[in-house]
Amino acid sequence: MIKISRYLSKFEWFELFIGLLLIVADVFLELKLPDYMADITTLVETPGSSMSDIWIAGGKMLGVSLLAMALTVATGFITARVAASFTQRLRSEQFKKVESFGLAELNKFSTASLITRSTNDVTQIQMFITMGLLMLAKAPIMAIWAITKIAGKGFEWTVATSIAVVVLIVAIALIMMMVLPKFRSMQTLTDNINRVARENLTGLRVVRAYNAEDYQQNKFDKANNDLTSTQLFTNRAMSVMMPLMSTIMNGLMLAVYWIGAYLIEAATLTDKLTLFSNMVVFSSYAVQVIMGFLLMSMVFVLWPRADVSAKRILEVLETEISITDGAREEGAAGADGKPIRGEVEFRDVSFAYPDSVEPILEHINFKAERGQTVAFIGSTGSGKTSLINLVPRFYDVSGGQVLVDGVDVREYTAKALRDKIGYVPQRSVMFKGTVATNVAFGVGDNASGDVSESVGDNNVPVLDAQQRERVHTAVQVAQAEEFVNKMDGGIDANIAQSGSNVSGGQKQRLSIARAVWRKPEILIFDDSFSALDFRTDRDVREALAKEAVGSTKLIVAQRIGTIMDADRIVVMDEGRVVGQGTHKELLETCPVYREIAESQLSEQELAG
Numbered sequence: 131m132i133k134i135s136r137y138l139s140k141f142e143w144f145e146l147f148i149g150l151l152l153i154v155a156d157v158f159l160e161l162k163l164p165d166y167m168a169d170i171t172t173l174v175e176t177p178g179s180s181m182s183d184i185w186i187a188g189g190k191m192l193g194v195s196l197l198a199m200a201l202t203v204a205t206g207f208i209t210a211r212v213a214a215s216f217t218q219r220l221r222s223e224q225f226k227k228v229e230s231f232g233l234a235e236l237n238k239f240s241t242a243s244l245i246t247r248s249t250n251d252v253t254q255i256q257m258f259i260t261m262g263l264l265m266l267a268k269a270p271i272m273a274i275w276a277i278t279k280i281a282g283k284g285f286e287w288t289v290a291t292s293i294a295v296v297v298l299i300v301a302i303a304l305i306m307m308m309v310l311p312k313f314r315s316m317q318t319l320t321d322n323i324n325r326v327a328r329e330n331l332t333g334l335r336v337v338r339a340y341n342a343e344d345y346q347q348n349k350f351d352k353a354n355n356d357l358t359s360t361q362l363f364t365n366r367a368m369s370v371m372m373p374l375m376s377t378i379m380n381g382l383m384l385a386v387y388w389i390g391a392y393l394i395e396a397a398t399l400t401d402k403l404t405l406f407s408n409m410v411v412f413s414s415y416a417v418q419v420i421m422g423f424l425l426m427s428m429v430f431v432l433w434p435r436a437d438v439s440a441k442r443i444l445e446v447l448e449t450e451i452s453i454t455d456g457a458r459e460e461g462a463a464g465a466d467g468k469p470i471r472g473e474v475e476f477r478d479v480s481f482a483y484p485d486s487v488e489p490i491l492e493h494i495n496f497k498a499e500r501g502q503t504v505a506f507i508g509s510t511g512s513g514k515t516s517l518i519n520l521v522p523r524f525y526d527v528s529g530g531q532v533l534v535d536g537v538d539v540r541e542y543t544a545k546a547l548r549d550k551i552g553y554v555p556q557r558s559v560m561f562k563g564t565v566a567t568n569v570a571f572g573v574g575d576n577a578s579g580d581v582s583e584s585v586g587d588n589n590v591p592v593l594d595a596q597q598r599e600r601v602h603t604a605v606q607v608a609q610a611e612e613f614v615n616k617m618d619g620g621i622d623a624n625i626a627q628s629g630s631n632v633s634g635g636q637k638q639r640l641s642i643a644r645a646v647w648r649k650p651e652i653l654i655f656d657d658s659f660s661a662l663d664f665r666t667d668r669d670v671r672e673a674l675a676k677e678a679v680g681s682t683k684l685i686v687a688q689r690i691g692t693i694m695d696a697d698r699i700v701v702m703d704e705g706r707v708v709g710q711g712t713h714k715e716l717l718e719t720c721p722v723y724r725e726i727a728e729s730q731l732s733e734q735e736l737a738g
């Protein structure tokens with residue numbers, strides 16, 4: 131919790147300092163009250179006191195109380211401000227950090243956990259700052275100041291107060307020992323609930339189709355019950371705290387008056403009045419001491435959860451990114467002195483996923499020249515996706531080198547490298563917006579973060595005429611024009627969250643259009659044609675050959691038909707390249723390829 135405070139801005143520190151000053155003034159005023167009470171008691175007990183004197187002392191007491199109240203409100207206002215701005219920063223810092231995560235880091239935290247960390251965990255911190263920070267500062271000031279006020283006012287009373295304080299500390303410590311581990315598990319259990327709920331919602335169709343509602347319900351109930359019982363335990367333990375505090379406080383009062391009664395009875399007549407007045411003052415300060423501890427106990431209710439949350443947020447913010455930026459913006463120069471463009475080369479590349487020791491890819495070598503089409507085929511799990519994921523640096527190689535335009539991909543800045551690439555993933559991803567904003571993805575937003583100028587209604591970025599024209603071309607190349615034109619609004623038609631209002635094949639085509647829109651040096655298609663029918667598959671490839679003639683194309687495919695015309699086909703088997711060449715060459719030289727081809731093509735097609 132203390133570590134996370136370094137994310138506070140200078141101004142927030144200043145605000146907290148002002149808050150602290152206000153607290154000191156507040157405590158000073160609150161501790162003045164018993165003095166006025168002593169004055170009033172003496173006035174009441176002294177024969178001949180005038181009523182107006184009592185009114186004046188009472189009036190002062192009221193004024194001080196009102197001022198103390200105003201200070202408390204002001205400090206509350208300041209901490210609420212600090213809490214809001216600080217947690218806003220924590221949320222955006224976390225978002226920024228997660229944006230920079232590679233797939234390895236994303237796999238380390240689950241999506242559900244990352245969501246809890248930037249919502250629920252941040253709320254815990256906000257609650258602590260708003261409610262707890264004030265008390266954390268006020269409690270010790272109040273307790274210590276009150277103790278100094280009563281020191282020397284009566285030995286017997288001091289002993290009684292000390293015993294009460296010791297009992298309080300032991301009680302708080304015991305309760306904390308019981309609940310702290312539970313608070314730690316509470317956030318993990320919240321992650322669990324999020325995970326189960328998220329899985330259920332994203333897989334709703336499968337749940338329905340398999341009549342698995344009860345099965346899912348049980349999973350959710352289990353997660354829900356786990357969280358509820360932990361919360362019940364902590365709340366029960368905490369609910370003991372308050373009555374315990376007030377019992378100790380009342381017990382102390384009783385002890386002070388009891389002791390006082392004996393002392394007053396034993397005193398001479400002249401001392402009786404002083405002793406009585408001292409007793410009243412003492413009891414008021416003793417209440418303030420206990421109040422100090424009471425406030426501390428409230429802090430202890432909020433602290434453990436906030437502490438756990440702070441650690442979880444820091445875990446995200448301090449995660450070391452495995453994919454670090456290089457410095458290069460440009461590729462190498464070719465023999466003719468001009469910069470190389472669109473060249474991809476794998477030199478003896480081996481790769482293992484971060485959490486496994488077994489290599490998934492071993493000694494891969496191939497080269498794709500500018501404008502060439504290089505295809506990858508092989509059985510499922512042979513490592514095709516893993517291989518092409520190394521080009522945009524979703525992961526880094528374990529051995530060897532991946533070169534783009536003659537330069538190791540690790541030397542580029544992530545932006546420079548990814549600007550060269552148009553990537554179409556295996557599962558197409560759509561974002562809430564329009565067809566145009568999905569195709570021209572990431573455009574229309576300005577770098578300063580002030581999106582107000584560039585986004586129109588509904589937070590949809592506005593594209594200029596030239597950008598819109600490019601969207602039309604990309605949609606044409608991806609053979610998406612026909613269905614886009616039928617949609618209400620054409621390229622301005624709405625796309626629902628996750629693209630739920632378009633079909634799988636349509637999503638795939640929009641995904642292809644997105645890559646084409648960028649006019650990249652390198653186009654990567656990870657099994658992107660599988661959701662297309664044979665005709666559309668062929669039409670897209672023909673359009674690509676015309677429109678993206680200068681782009682190098684790396685295509686992962688399952689269908690021989692998709693890749694037959696490629697300049698080079700790389701055949702993968704269990705993470706190794708078992709054949710390379712054109713369709714014709716491979717039919718003769720590579721048994722694995724021939725087997726795949728025979729299973730998909732007719733005798734006639736095989737004969738060419």
Ligand SMILES: Nc1ncnc2c1ncn2[C@@H]1O[C@H](COP(=O)(O)OP(=O)(O)OP(=O)(O)O)[C@@H](O)[C@H]1O
Pocket residue numbers: 237483486490508509510511512513514515516517657
């Ligand atoms: N994130 C990951 N962590 C660990 N292992 C993984 C991960 N992703 C994939 N693998 C493993 O890597 C191997 C190759 O997977 P990959 O997705 O590259 O195969 P593929 O040839 O593209 O398969 P498909 O044609 O079915 O998409 C598989 O055995 C898979 O279990």
